Amino acid sequence: MIKRVNSTGRKRIPRERIMIEVFDGDPRTFEATIDLSDFEAPKNAHVVLEATCAGSNTIPRFDWGTVGDLQPAANRQLTGLSGRNVFFSLKIIDRTERAGRILGLAEVIRPIKGGEKTATGRRGILPVESTDLGHEPWRLDFRSEDVYLLVNEKIPDLKDRVRADALVYSLIYPPVIRQILARAMDEPVDEDDGNDDWATLWLKFGCTLHSEKSKAPINGTEEDREEWISDVVDAFCRDHDLAGKLLRHAQSNVREEAV
Amino acid sequence: MRLRRFNEAGIKAFREELALLRANPERDPDPQLLEHRELTEVVTPEVQIVAEYFKTKAEVARYLTAILGKLPTSSVEQDAGLWTWLSLLFFDSVCNRTQGKWSVKNDYYYIFAPRNNRHFYRHLLFISWHMLRLAPKSNRLFLSSPLATLPKVISEVAMRLYITRIPAVFEVLDRLYWDESRNRHRVGITETRVHAGDLTHRFPLRIRQLEKTYDLMSLDADQLIQLLGDEFAFGRPRTAKLFEDAI
Numbered sequence: 001m002i003k004r005v006n007s008t009g010r011k012r013i014p015r016e017r018i019m020i021e022v023f024d025g026d027p028r029t030f031e032a033t034i035d036l037s038d039f040e041a042p043k044n045a046h047v048v049l050e051a052t053c054a055g056s057n058t059i060p061r062f063d064w065g066t067v068g069d070l071q072p073a074a075n076r077q078l079t080g081l082s083g084r085n086v087f088f089s090l091k092i093i094d095r096t097e098r099a100g101r102i103l104g105l106a107e108v109i110r111p112i113k114g115g116e117k118t119a120t121g122r123r124g125i126l127p128v129e130s131t132d133l134g135h136e137p138w139r140l141d142f143r144s145e146d147v148y149l150l151v152n153e154k155i156p157d158l159k160d161r162v163r164a165d166a167l168v169y170s171l172i173y174p175p176v177i178r179q180i181l182a183r184a185m186d187e188p189v190d191e192d193d194g195n196d197d198w199a200t201l202w203l204k205f206g207c208t209l210h211s212e213k214s215k216a217p218i219n220g221t222e223e224d225r226e227e228w229i230s231d232v233v234d235a236f237c238r239d240h241d242l243a244g245k246l247l248r249h250a251q252s253n254v255r256e257e258a259v
Numbered sequence: 260m261r262l263r264r265f266n267e268a269g270i271k272a273f274r275e276e277l278a279l280l281r282a283n284p285e286r287d288p289d290p291q292l293l294e295h296r297e298l299t300e301v302v303t304p305e306v307q308i309v310a311e312y313f314k315t316k317a318e319v320a321r322y323l324t325a326i327l328g329k330l331p332t333s334s335v336e337q338d339a340g341l342w343t344w345l346s347l348l349f350f351d352s353v354c355n356r357t358q359g360k361w362s363v364k365n366d367y368y369y370i371f372a373p374r375n376n377r378h379f380y381r382h383l384l385f386i387s388w389h390m391l392r393l394a395p396k397s398n399r400l401f402l403s404s405p406l407a408t409l410p411k412v413i414s415e416v417a418m419r420l421y422i423t424r425i426p427a428v429f430e431v432l433d434r435l436y437w438d439e440s441r442n443r444h445r446v447g448i449t450e451t452r453v454h455a456g457d458l459t460h461r462f463p464l465r466i467r468q469l470e471k472t473y474d475l476m477s478l479d480a481d482q483l484i485q486l487l488g489d490e491f492a493f494g495r496p497r498t499a500k501l502f503e504d505a506i
Contacts, residue, residue, distance in 0.1 A: 057336075058420070
């Protein structure tokens, strides 16, 4: 089981330095404004943007020149990405001193502007995406950059109902949180204090919910981990009164049937 | 015959055909579905295709790469109707038949679901074509097996985009996991239990660690194997030790 990763001096690039606008089309395209004026890196270090979204089987990559000479990629098509939640990563790469070492990184950059096909604005802790899930109503998609709740596109409005329908979210969220926290504890997490990758965010979220505000027992036994997760899930259900909401929903159905 | 694709009703009809074959494995799939006017359409630009028999994934991958070369890759890799139609055309190759009975597996081996990230890589024809495209060289781990099967060594790699997107990874995998003496992949690399240097557990985990620090896209195979660490040292080129090997 791995826990911590030494990133050999990689620096975090504030997301605010990268402004991205996505344009509708088939495929969608994008424009990016990148400010690396005070980023300490060799001028010849390479700059690369990568795009991804839940459910996609590709990660388009765009060469953006060097730190000293930023040059937008000629082809900025988001081919193969069909979901609404498109995220970008910016990497500054040293290809001289050591083979392909990452000097700077900004992850999970969400477009500030987009057309109708693209979600914009602040990143939520659990992006929801409609996609082809065969016969499965919902599923979690754990990717390097984030975790997504995928919902079956064949079920009308399920994407909205997981947020608004008490019956749906009461049943979905407890196992969702349980699965994510279990997975987050096994993710390679960077030692960087400012780290905000999905696993770190979820474990912090769990810590705030935990009855004793305990940190996740990443190096604990299997029993320790399960106990911590159960405590967090129970707190989440209590705070949102999930059992009560489900009960009231069931009772209202019984009354309707009686009428 | 002209290359065609199923429309939605055609895919549904083929799914029903698979169910019928499971219920009655001695019958043959209905060949009329292939050119049914209401269930299929001709792919444009038009391409001629022949219903051949392919024993291995490598054979069909080379054939399909040539046949589909005229079509835009980005649309081919999302074309559920095309790949599903091809499954029916090459049904003899993608479905085993023993003692006159078809052994029909899950639908996703024959019906392509490009947006379902747990099923897309299980389509037997698509994955053959796809792996050859990703790995024009160093692909024997993935393409030497019989077409009608999906060995775990393929699914363990194909399901992980963070692995398949690394250009040098296929040469690395070949060097790590191909057993030259037995002409097949090394034994034990996809076991449920964790082994040092295995493909199922340790390799993906190590890649996830390394991608935090290195731009794996720009590494060559030697560099990547070096970074993987001593656990994977068996994939490094062997150099003769002075005197010992020379004697």
